[in-house]
Amino acid sequence: MESWARQAVAAGASPKEAAGAALIAGHWARSMSRYLGISPSEYWNKHLAGVVGPGSLDYAAGSMHVLGQAAMRRSEKPFEKFHEDALNEANSHQEFWDYGESPLLGLPVKVGEDRIRKSRSRHPDVTMEDWQRLPEIISGASEVAELAKHHKWPKESKAFVAEVDGETFVVLGAPRKKHGGYFEVLSLFKGTSTGALNWLAQAGKNRRSLTGVGGGPNAAQAQSVNTPGRTGPNSSSSSVKITNLFASYKKKPNFDLDPAQAAKAVSRGKNISRKTLDKIAKLLQDKDQTLRALLDNPKQAGQILNALQKDGVIQKTNANVYWDSKTTPKIKDFGDPGRGRITQQGKLLVESSLLGAVLPDFGLLQVSPPWLLNVLGRNLDHLGRLKARGGAWDLSQDLLQAVDMVLAAEAGPKAVDQLRQYIAQQTLPGMEQEHSHGARAKALALALVGNKPNAFREKLKALAKAAGRDAKGRESMFGTLSADDAFYQQFGRVESLGQPLNPGVDLEQPVRVVQVKPQFEGRKAYEFTKGQGRKDLKKAVIGNYINNNTGWNINLSGGNVDTQSVLFYVFL
Incomplete structure (x- = not known):
């Protein structure tokens, strides 16, 4: 790793940046070299040496590591495709796009290229053309929700809603103090998507309109936004639709019957x-x-x-x-x-x-x-x-x-x-x-x-x-x-979906999860995605399960249990 750090310094990176980046890159190289059947040094020379540069190596190596670890556990892509995607990610520099100032927030709005890539990979229904309309969406927003506290969200996270050309969008983000203060966009959803439902459901009673009475110092400015061709915050239809959008997230049973x-x-x-x-x-x-x-x-x-x-x-x-x-x-x-x-x-x-x-x-x-x-x-x-x-x-x-x-x-x-x-x-x-x-x-x-x-x-x-x-x-x-x-x-057939990256992987059976299965017998998987059922499942499966062959660690500890990642162990 010392030689890798020297290469980074020679390419223009600071000594501190080069040391940290080389450490991460070394971990990544060791992990990947096992799958390719080559030494870490060979992997570095073949794949990583070309991505070092001023300000880029730490981001490049780190993003490769995170992307690769997550992708190998969760996706159906073959390993070669993971590797290709990781290298493409590593060759990208972190750049912020400036989208001007939000009338509602009174702050400049920015979004990093990596945020756009990650959001689009999770929500493919939002196209690049939609992201290019973000200035319109931001200036047309008429509702802001303070999001509830959540361990995965930054403090003071917000969601705001806008209707543009008949489509409803939800923008999620958080204010940042550095560089004089700005609002960083974390994700963009279509208003009817599952992602929007999940985030807005957490807003609950914290939702507040900044376009009416008690709207704060930016309310008057927001009231003036009414661009031709857009349904702005002064439009009654937009207001009604957005109010209904928030209200609809309180799910009621379809049939009110005994x-x-x-x-x-x-x-x-x-x-x-x-x-x-x-x-x-x-x-x-x-x-x-x-x-x-x-x-x-x-x-x-x-x-x-x-x-x-x-x-x-x-x-x-x-x-x-x-x-x-x-x-x-x-x-x-x-x-x-x-x-x-x-x-x-x-x-x-x-x-x-x-x-x-x-x-x-x-x-x-x-x-x-x-x-x-x-x-x-x-x-x-x-x-x-x-x-x-x-x-x-x-x-x-x-x-x-x-x-x-x-x-x-x-x-x-x-x-x-x-x-x-x-x-x-x-x-x-x-x-x-x-x-x-x-x-x-x-x-x-x-x-x-x-x-x-x-x-x-x-x-x-x-x-x-x-x-x-x-x-x-x-x-x-x-x-x-x-x-x-x-x-x-x-x-069509789906047999090829999700085949393991390495057929030789010997997954250690998560014994504790298997043991709790009888207590859930007769119940459906959907019952455990929310509410008390989700709490029961979390309580039952707390623990750490390790695949000794690859070193993958499935963390099911305490409040951080990802129910989606364990449902298939118990029910399927």
Whole structure:
């Protein structure tokens, strides 16, 4: 390392910087040389010598070390790709981009190139073009939230929200005192992304508007921001949307029903005929509505109730439970003009029965996000046909596992990388026997998150057609396809996802985690991502687990337990 430090000084680095950088680079070189099968000196001469330079070596070597250690543990990329990414990172110099002054904060706003790279790697839905619009986003911001204290966040962290050209953005950052004071941007999210939800959920009661009464010294300045083509803080629609954005993070159950009553409603879903499911799915497509919105229309609600009555799902004697009118109508009167409308309880019961026909688990239905329930509702027909075909064509169990994975990974629409990372954790050496999520379920989960609603529907439609041909003994142009072949033809395979970097790694079984598994038996992974379930899991898995082959250290100590990183040990 002494010779490496001398090389750094010769390249223009200070002695102190060179010594620290060489120490980090030496650790990195020793780690990487084992994987490449060469000596640390050879590794240095081949890969690190070229990145030294004034002010850059410490950042370069440090970023390589951090990036490599994190990537090797969590990603599905092959080692060669890690190495390539690490070298690219090392060759980049840390530079700050200046975005001018924020009217809300009264501070210059800056962001480092490394922050942009890291944020984009975690949130691929935010493009470089979005980052280039940051001056617009900052000047158009109209709400600031003081973020709650968190061990991973800088003190006085803030989130502020802006709407630009119809899109909502959340900017996260923290004030810095050096260089005369500035606000450093740490991340940029789309307003509906999982990352934004997680951060803003922590704001809670600390949210404060700086554009109205009590807005502080910068309120007047902020009020003046109203650039043409942008919805600024003076816009009532922007204010309402942003208020709703914050309010929506207090998650409520989807169905305010008695558990026993709800379980019966979901169970009745198995009695719904394919004809009824076809009819409702067609209504949803034609009206371009959610199932709940469809039930708000008396005529359409009446048609659905009549169909369910014919299927025996609801009884004439319970008409007043489902329909609200001055005189309790007969079943045939459901939906007649002037005869009232479906009750709130009836709406919840009907919706849970219909969705239960394809996802027979009230616990999952209760906590699934609206976008996911909407996807299920619009595909009642195809999912119903596959279920009626039975056998390997029935996706019911695959869908249960897929939804469970989406919820446990907290993956929203388009958050494919986040879900892939979660699935990749399931393939660590030594843990294969612990998994209950099948290959079809993983493919289905990725399609739910990664496909647009219409694209997902087309895949299910093609699969349902293949099931119909199989039932009638017909052959397609590709010959006779088995249920699995037809499924993978539409949804693809994920077997290669998350293969270990080094197949020879001997992962020491985390015995303590395995021992606590029975106490969680029968519970779903999503129950442990928040609240008391998360606390219970942390308490049970506290400890240190070491892979002796590589030296990787999985830290599950105290308050720093990352529940996401251990869920797959316990549940999958």
